[in-house]
Amino acid sequence: MTSSAAKIGGGASVEELNQLLSKDEEWLSSFQGILEKSATLTGSVCSLMDNFQERIDSLSTNVQTLVAKSSVIQKEQQNIRKLLSTVDATIQFHGKTTVLENTIRDGGNVLLNIDDYLEKMRNLKEAIAFFATHPVYRNHEHIKQIYEIGCANIESEFGNLVRTSCVPVDPTKVFEYLDDDYEMPSFRLSSFVTLRDTQRIHKMASWLLDNDDDAVCTNFLHFYAQYRAENMMKPLRTIADQIGANNRSPKATFIKAREKPDQIGPNNGSLNGGNKLSNALRYGGRPINTVQQRAAVKLRWRGKNLGKIVEKLDEETNDDDDQKNDHPDKRETMRKGEKGKDGRQKQSNDEIVEGKEKNASEKGEAVNKDQFATTVFRIFALKKVASRIADTADQAHRDNAIVVVLFMCSTILVLIQVETNLCSTMFQNVKIEVEVLRQIVFDPIGRVLAQTQKVVDAYEGNFAALLPLIKFLVRHANQFAALSENVGQRGLYNSLQSSLFSKCVQLIRLHIDRLSSGQIGGRFVPEDGNVHPVSSGTVNFLKLLVQHQKLLVQIFQRAIADEQMQQQLLAGGINDQTNATTTATASTPSMASSASKLFIQILMGLQKNLQQKCGAYSDLYLAGLFMFNNLGYIVQCCTKDKQLYAILQQHQPKLLSTCEAEAEKFLQQYLESWGKIGALFAPPGNSDGWETSGEQQRKAVKAVFTAFNRDFDTIIESQKHFCLADKTAADDVRTRIKKIVLRPFIEFSTRNSRECSELFETDRQLKYDAETIEMVIDSLFYATF
Numbered sequence: 093m094t095s096s097a098a099k100i101g102g103g104a105s106v107e108e109l110n111q112l113l114s115k116d117e118e119w120l121s122s123f124q125g126i127l128e129k130s131a132t133l134t135g136s137v138c139s140l141m142d143n144f145q146e147r148i149d150s151l152s153t154n155v156q157t158l159v160a161k162s163s164v165i166q167k168e169q170q171n172i173r174k175l176l177s178t179v180d181a182t183i184q185f186h187g188k189t190t191v192l193e194n195t196i197r198d199g200g201n202v203l204l205n206i207d208d209y210l211e212k213m214r215n216l217k218e219a220i221a222f223f224a225t226h227p228v229y230r231n232h233e234h235i236k237q238i239y240e241i242g243c244a245n246i247e248s249e250f251g252n253l254v255r256t257s258c259v260p261v262d263p264t265k266v267f268e269y270l271d272d273d274y275e276m277p278s279f280r281l282s283s284f285v286t287l288r289d290t291q292r293i294h295k296m297a298s299w300l301l302d303n304d305d306d307a308v309c310t311n312f313l314h315f316y317a318q319y320r321a322e323n324m325m326k327p328l329r330t331i332a333d334q335i336g337a338n339n340r341s342p343k344a345t346f347i348k349a350r351e352k353p354d355q356i357g358p359n360n361g362s363l364n365g366g367n368k369l370s371n372a373l374r375y376g377g378r379p380i381n382t383v384q385q386r387a388a389v390k391l392r393w394r395g396k397n398l399g400k401i402v403e404k405l406d407e408e409t410n411d412d413d414d415q416k417n418d419h420p421d422k423r424e425t426m427r428k429g430e431k432g433k434d435g436r437q438k439q440s441n442d443e444i445v446e447g448k449e450k451n452a453s454e455k456g457e458a459v460n461k462d463q464f465a466t467t468v469f470r471i472f473a474l475k476k477v478a479s480r481i482a483d484t485a486d487q488a489h490r491d492n493a494i495v496v497v498l499f500m501c502s503t504i505l506v507l508i509q510v511e512t513n514l515c516s517t518m519f520q521n522v523k524i525e526v527e528v529l530r531q532i533v534f535d536p537i538g539r540v541l542a543q544t545q546k547v548v549d550a551y552e553g554n555f556a557a558l559l560p561l562i563k564f565l566v567r568h569a570n571q572f573a574a575l576s577e578n579v580g581q582r583g584l585y586n587s588l589q590s591s592l593f594s595k596c597v598q599l600i601r602l603h604i605d606r607l608s609s610g611q612i613g614g615r616f617v618p619e620d621g622n623v624h625p626v627s628s629g630t631v632n633f634l635k636l637l638v639q640h641q642k643l644l645v646q647i648f649q650r651a652i653a654d655e656q657m658q659q660q661l662l663a664g665g666i667n668d669q670t671n672a673t674t675t676a677t678a679s680t681p682s683m684a685s686s687a688s689k690l691f692i693q694i695l696m697g698l699q700k701n702l703q704q705k706c707g708a709y710s711d712l713y714l715a716g717l718f719m720f721n722n723l724g725y726i727v728q729c730c731t732k733d734k735q736l737y738a739i740l741q742q743h744q745p746k747l748l749s750t751c752e753a754e755a756e757k758f759l760q761q762y763l764e765s766w767g768k769i770g771a772l773f774a775p776p777g778n779s780d781g782w783e784t785s786g787e788q789q790r791k792a793v794k795a796v797f798t799a800f801n802r803d804f805d806t807i808i809e810s811q812k813h814f815c816l817a818d819k820t821a822a823d824d825v826r827t828r829i830k831k832i833v834l835r836p837f838i839e840f841s842t843r844n845s846r847e848c849s850e851l852f853e854t855d856r857q858l859k860y861d862a863e864t865i866e867m868v869i870d871s872l873f874y875a876t877f
Contacts, residue, residue, distance in 0.1 A: 206292050210299050213242050217303060243300075243309050250296045251315030257288040258323035261510075263330050266503050267346050274502040274564055276509075284510050286323060290517065297518050313524065317531035320514075324507050324536045331503060332543055334496045339550040341492035346499040491557040497544040498561040504540045505568060508533055508575065526578075534579040541581060545588040548595055555599045556636060562592055566643060593650040600690065603633070608697035610704040617708045620815045621717040623725045624705060630698045631729045634691055638735045644690075691736065692744045698726065699751075714814065716761030721817045723755035728818065759825070765811075766832045769803050772796055773836035793844045800837070801859045808868060815873050822873045829869050838862050 104112075216239050261284055269280045287293070297316070300309045334341045511532055515525040544561075551558070565572065569589075576585035606612050613626035637644055702722050709715035727748050730736050740747055773796065816822040841862070860868070 206295055209242075209246075210295065213239070213246070213299070213303070216242065243303070246296060246300060247309055247312045247315065250293070250300065250312045251319065253289060253293055253296070254287075254316050255319045257290075257293065258319055259286050259288060260323055260326040261286055261503075261507060263327045263346075263499075263503065266327070266506055267499065270499075270502060274498055274560070276502065276506045281506070281510055281513065284506070286507075286510055287320075287514055290514075294518050298520075301519065301521065301524065313528055314531070316518075317528050320511060320528075321532045321535050324504075324511065324532065325539065327503060327507070328500060328536055328539060331496060331500050332539070335493050335543070335547060336489075339493055339547050340489035341496050347492070347495050490551060490553045493547045494551060494553070494557050494561055497540075497547045498564055500540050501544060501561070501564060501568075504536055505571065507536070530578055533575060534581070537575055537579055538581050538584060541576065541584045541588050545584070545591050548588070548591050551595060553599070555596055555603065556633065558592070558596055558599065559636070559640065562596060562647065563640070563643065565589070565592065566646065589650065590654045593647050594654060596647045597651040604690070604693050604697050607694065608700045610701050613701060613705060615708065617705050617718065620813045621714045621721060622815050623721050623817045624702065624718070626701055626705075627698065627722045627725055630694060631726060634694060634730075634736060635733055637691065637694075638733065638739065641735070641739075689743060691739055692747065695726070695730075695740075695747065699723075699754075711810075713762045713765040713811075716758040716764075717814055717816070719758035720755050720762060720821075721815075723751050723758065724821055725817050727751050727755065763825075763828060763832060765807060766829050769800065769807065770832040770836045772800050772803070773840035789844070796840070797859075804833075804860065804865075804868075811872065826869055826872060829872070830866065834862060834865055834869065837865060 216235070220235055220239060265284075266276070269283070270276055297312065300312050303309065331346070334345060508529075512525075512529060515528055519525050519528065548558075548561075565588075572585055573582070576582045603612070607626070607630065612629075613624060616625075618624060702719060706715045706719050709718060730740060730748060737748075816825060837860075
């Protein structure tokens with residue numbers, strides 16, 4: 093019952109409770125031991141803490157004094173180090189300053205050791221910067237003076253080095269490297285060495301640029317630009333010296349000869365019909381194809397052969413004297429003929445002769461009038477030859493001057509390109525390069541533009557001589573415009589362009605006027621009726637204009653724009669050139685039409701010129717052959733040139749057909765000389781034929797053959813030197829002559845065969861038969877080929 097009560101009341105048995113109590117007692121006893129240990133440790137820790145605090149207090153008391161003393165010592169040590177470094181730097185900078193000062197005082201040459209000198213100057217600049225940061229040394233102004241003197245020395249030696257290192261370009265070398273269009277290949281530029289010792293110059297220039305912060309070095313760029321500009325001017329002066337004060341150049345030094353066949357006359361003919369001289373005329377081993385070269389060759393030939401000309405004149409005058417003595421009746425006729433050839437010259441001769449005769453009669457001297465007139469004629473002929481030689485030489489000198497200024501324009505571009513590359517190497521600073529180039533180019537480009545305009549304004553010649561110059565300036569128009577704009581010479585360049593374009597238009601119009609009035613070609617007419625040089629020259633001129641038609645349009649456009657601007661400026665309408673240029677640009681199609689109409693005007697002028705020269709022939713048949721040759725040559729050349737043919741068909745489609753019709757008319761005029769021979773074989777009036785009486789018919793046939801032999805021999809003799817310019821035309825004309833002469837001869841011989849055989853056996857009247865007549869006709873115009 094008790095156990096049950098215990099279980100009920102405590103929830104556990106007594107044994108279990110006792111076990112729990114024993115466990116709790118054990119735990120309490122162990123906890124009590126831990127508390128005792130904790131108290132012991134706590135006491136130990138407190139004891140240690142008390143000892144540490146005592147030690148800290150002891151250290152604070154003993155070490156604080158040492159720390160204060162050590163900090164003071166450290167500051168003193170730092171100050172000493174700074175002072176030592178300052179003293180050391182001061183000693184070094186003073187030493188370097190003294191060395192450079194001694195070098196300057198001793199007159200040391202910068203160029204002897206440029207690297208060492210520049211290093212000393214660099215150290216001196218550092219010394220100046222060092223002393224400027226220390227107030228104690230701010231009174232060392234003499235160091236700055238030494239630096240400025242050193243910079244001045246460097247600048248001076250830089251200028252001297254540039255001046256002595258400049259190498260002028262040889263114009264002959266430039267000329268050799270230029271192509272036929274006066275253009276310089278880019279790979280040739282490196283062959284022009286215009287400045288020696290570039291490394292030292294570059295070092296000095298780089299140092300001066302890097303140390304120009306205080307604007308101490310201000311003159312070295314001016315020195316460089318001045319000496320380089322003078323170096324550029326030397327070759328330009330050499331070239332300009334080729335031009336005299338009268339804007340003429342007697343030397344043909346800078347003329348480019350192209351390796352192209354010359355085309356002076358038809359079928360590579362010559363200035364004189366029938367004689368092929370173009371292949372024989374050479375200029376320095378090259379074919380002649382420029383006006384200047386051709387004039388130079390003519391001048392040399394005439395100069396060398398002037399004595400032969402005099403001898404020839406002597407022979408002709410002696411022959412004339414013999415003829416006059418043998419045929420007194422013809423003396424007056426010859427005088428009239430001479431007067432017809434040159435009325436003014438003969439009139440002058442007659443006046444001189446009359447004056448001499450009067451003086452001779454007064455003095456009682458017996459002077460042979462004919463011999464004196466012949467002598468006077470010979471003198472006038474020599475004067476005429478000398479005048480022609482002088483005119484030819486003068487024109488060649490004018491053309492040479494144009495070529496010289498063309499060479500100047502090409503050379504200035506080459507020199508500027510070389511100088512640009514050199515400035516890039518020397519300075520390596522775009523801003524500096526632009527400024528230096530502007531100073532260098534100012535005088536040379538102004539000299540070239542002014543010289544070119546002066547020569548162009550004074551030029552009186554032909555458009556072909558100006559063409560290379562205007563082509564070159566048009567190709568480089570943007571380059572010249574930019575250069576002239578940068579150096580402030582834009583007005584001079586615009587004036588040159590205006591003068592050049594106006595001069596071209598003026599020369600073309602003047603050429604047309606002179607062509608129409610017969611001034612071109614002179615009084616010369618080919619003795620054989622061949623193509624006149626004025627025809628071949630005009631056709632070549634047309635081909636030249638067609639080849640440069642776009643340029644021609646541009647020339648007329650600019651020239652008319654300048655004329656309109658001047659008129660409007662005079663009228664007070666505008667003050668801006670751009671408006672006038674815009675107006676002219678808007679009318680470009682009309683300018684092209686005006687330029688194309690020039691070809692029509694030139695051909696019309698050529699026809700007038702040929703008609704005037706045709707009247708100089710006393711032989712109407714030779715005159716007809718002359719016109720046939722020239723008109724046929726013109727039609728043939730215009731037809732072969734596709735561009736020229738297209739232009740003519742566009743603006744004057746009937747022009748060539750009209751020329752062909754005119755050529756046929758003149759051919760018929762020539763064939764009339766053969767028609768008279770063919771008419772000898774026509775029946776005498778009645779339609780039944782010749783008389784049937786044997787003796788009368790035999791006499792009639794004999795008379796016909798006698799007249800035929802005489803007239804045929806006469807016409808063959810008179811036309812043996814006649815020529816036709818075209819082989820096909822020559823064959824056609826021979827065929828027509830055979831129809832006119834040979835066919836009636838065969839028909840007449842067939843009708844009168846018996847009488848012909850009798851005449852051949854007895855009187856030998858048949859000098860020609862059909863075969864020999866055909867052979868003789870086939871030999872006509874043989875001299876042409």
